[in-house]
Amino acid sequence: MKFSFRQLEVFLAAAHFQNITRAADSLAMSQSAASSALKELESQFDIQLFDRVGKRLQLNELGRLYRPKVEALLAQAGELEQAFSKHTEVGALKVGATLTIGNYLAVGVMAQYMNTPTHPKVALEVANTRTIAQRVKDFELDIGLIEGELQSSELEVIPWRGDELVVFCSPDHPFAQKGRLSDADLRSATWVMREQGSGTRQTFERGMHGLLPDLDILLELEHTEAIKRAVEANLGIGCLSRVCLADAFRRGSLVPLKVPEERQFDRTFYFILHKQKYRSAGIDRWIDLCEQLQDPPLPEERGLLYDRTSS
CATH class of the missing domain: 3.40.190.10 (Periplasmic binding protein-like II)
Incomplete structure (x- = not known):
């Protein structure tokens, strides 16, 4: 194999931070080591993945094409590593949720997800639909939970609950x-x-x-x-x-x-996933827990709110 997982990690970090120094810091590497890893990756295949403007690294068309493939490969490798080391298929998860879902539903699901012998961590980000969708597109979140309608060629939008x-x-x-x-x-x-x-x-x-x-x-x-x-x-x-x-x-x-x-x-709440994101066991477990969630009861239920029979 001509490339290493470390080179791929540097590529993704550079794509995220658009700066090799910050990418190196995020990976606990020296700036020179990260820069060398990225240059070696490009030179091995005679390609260029970034446009370099001063100290800024901007993904070019080729880099944008390969980014989701690298994300999927490293996600699978990470899951395999967790299975080897912790004997579990459910690992850490990065979840994004819109305000209503994040503040009133997702925290309960997060507690259930983490309540296993290995205590996998969940990072929950609460923001509006537009922000969560962009973060999922950029592979910065594993899954999003949104309450707004969304059209995107890059995202899989899955109905969740009414x-x-x-x-x-x-x-x-x-x-x-x-x-x-x-x-x-x-x-x-x-x-x-x-x-x-x-x-x-x-x-x-x-x-x-x-x-x-x-x-x-x-x-x-x-x-x-x-x-x-x-x-x-x-x-x-x-x-x-x-x-x-x-x-x-x-x-x-x-x-x-x-x-x-x-x-x-x-209206409908939705799950959103990147179409090229590897769907791990953790994502499947999160979706299962969400689908088991019960509605909070209201006094006198719907009759008090929307009495369809009265005039």
Whole structure:
């Protein structure tokens, strides 16, 4: 074999950091050793994988072509090494999740995944859909869990579970005593919302078609807990995933509201994987645990939120 795994590790680190010094530091190598390994890899096959601009290394077309193949090969080698050394097929995992999933679902799955005799580590990154998708594309995350719809030729998008958004207010808000809200009520309300570009906002805007130009949006916040606190303080009404709101509804600090029947806020959570990413036993185990996850119960369940039989 003309190349070594170390050379491939240097190639991937250089692709990630775009700098040979930082790549060497990440691999606990000297700068000269890392530079030599990369030059040897290229010279052995008479290829160039990077465009060099000063100290910056930018993957060229050939480098971008080979990067996923190298990622897959090293992932398989890493899994084999773990199996040899730890006698287990489930190893460390890098997971990305959007805010709702990361804050309310993924932590429980992570605890189950790590609760094995070998205690494999899980690194969890919480960000918006766009960021998680890019990190999976760049092979910086093994798997992503997202709540927004996504189109990408590089990613495999796998439906995971259903979800729905719920409109809610504080117990002291005038809407708390109403039966079902009308479109006129929705127009008259002051709203506290997730930011543009989030999966939650995407679903909300789809469900509120025809009303969006008339809505009074007071605040746009990136974090669900901040939105819940603002609504509890009676700054307006909100709309978030039922996953985020179950505890607050049980405590009575927030109240679910019925919306017009045509206002549908159903959506799907997804797994995303790079199409050329090696699907390890750890990834399969993570997906299995996610699929076993149960919905958090709501008071009086769906009848309290979306009474489809009433007018």
